[in-house]
Amino acid sequence: AQKVTQAQTEISVVEKEDVTLDCVYETRDTTYYLFWYKQPPSGELVFLIRRNSFDEQNEISGRYSWNFQKSTSSFNFTITASQVVDSAVYFCALSLNAGNNRKLIWGLGTSLAVNP
Amino acid sequence: DAGVIQSPRHEVTEMGQEVTLRCKPISGHNSLFWYRQTMMRGLELLIYFNNNVPIDDSGMPEDRFSAKMPNASFSTLKIQPSEPRDSAVYFCASSTDRAITIVPTGYTFGSGTRLTVV
Numbered sequence: 001a002q003k004v005t006q007a008q009t010e011i012s013v014v015e016k017e018d019v020t021l022d023c024v025y026e027t028r029d030t031t032y033y034l035f036w037y038k039q040p041p042s043g044e045l046v047f048l049i050r051r052n053s054f055d056e057q058n059e060i061s062g063r064y065s066w067n068f069q070k071s072t073s074s075f076n077f078t079i080t081a082s083q084v085v086d087s088a089v090y091f092c093a094l095s096l097n098a099g100n101n102r103k104l105i106w107g108l109g110t111s112l113a114v115n116p
Numbered sequence: 117d118a119g120v121i122q123s124p125r126h127e128v129t130e131m132g133q134e135v136t137l138r139c140k141p142i143s144g145h146n147s148l149f150w151y152r153q154t155m156m157r158g159l160e161l162l163i164y165f166n167n168n169v170p171i172d173d174s175g176m177p178e179d180r181f182s183a184k185m186p187n188a189s190f191s192t193l194k195i196q197p198s199e200p201r202d203s204a205v206y207f208c209a210s211s212t213d214r215a216i217t218i219v220p221t222g223y224t225f226g227s228g229t230r231l232t233v234v
Contacts (some may be wrong), residue, residue: 043205045225091159103172104149104223108158
């Protein structure tokens with residue numbers, strides 16, 4: 001069975017702190033894709049990153065970085081020097097390369113509050 | 117590009133009434149997804165269309181829910197009769213075939229419809 005677990009339900013930090021959001025996934029497939037989305041208080045879902053299962057390179061985009069480790073089935077997301085605007089719910093998702101089916105399997109999200 | 121357009125943004129209705137949610141996918145996208153988001157269950161895929169044909173409707177909660185995609189540019193999600201437990205945010209998303217292998221974003225979501233059934 002496929003599953004995405006975001007064990008941290010809520011995280012609260014003070015501005016400028018670094019914070020890591022955990023994501024652990026389960027799948028027996030060898031080809032799959034992992035995503036992170038951000039949902040700010042306004043409610044829309046904003047794409048952050050996609051990573052395929054064959055690319056284990058870590059990625060950095062400004063203050064955001066992602067650590068993909070197949071050995072531990074984890075795809076963690078770190079925000080460096082957090083800002084109030086980073087306050088949102090963050091979702092990790094798994095998509096299988098399963099023929100015609102393009103289901104995304106979602107974690108329950110981590111609510112991040114960055115306080116001034 | 118106008119993005120995925122959903123209407124209405126908010127809907128308040130009385131229990132027992134019929135509710136219709138609408139979605140216009142991005143032009144050229146041939147896959148369309150309806151999701152429901154609640155605090156208790158998170159994001160749930162309700163139904164997925166590919167080339168206007170329903171591929172996976174295993175997430176549709178019960179017979180009160182139905183979805184149609186009469187053409188490539190329009191889809192509806194109907195709840196009849198509505199119940200208070202249907203209160204949620206309903207998202208529509210679209211993508212192209214093999215989008216996850218070609219298009220980094222994979223899926224483009226609409227802004228959602230917040231449904232409240234009283």
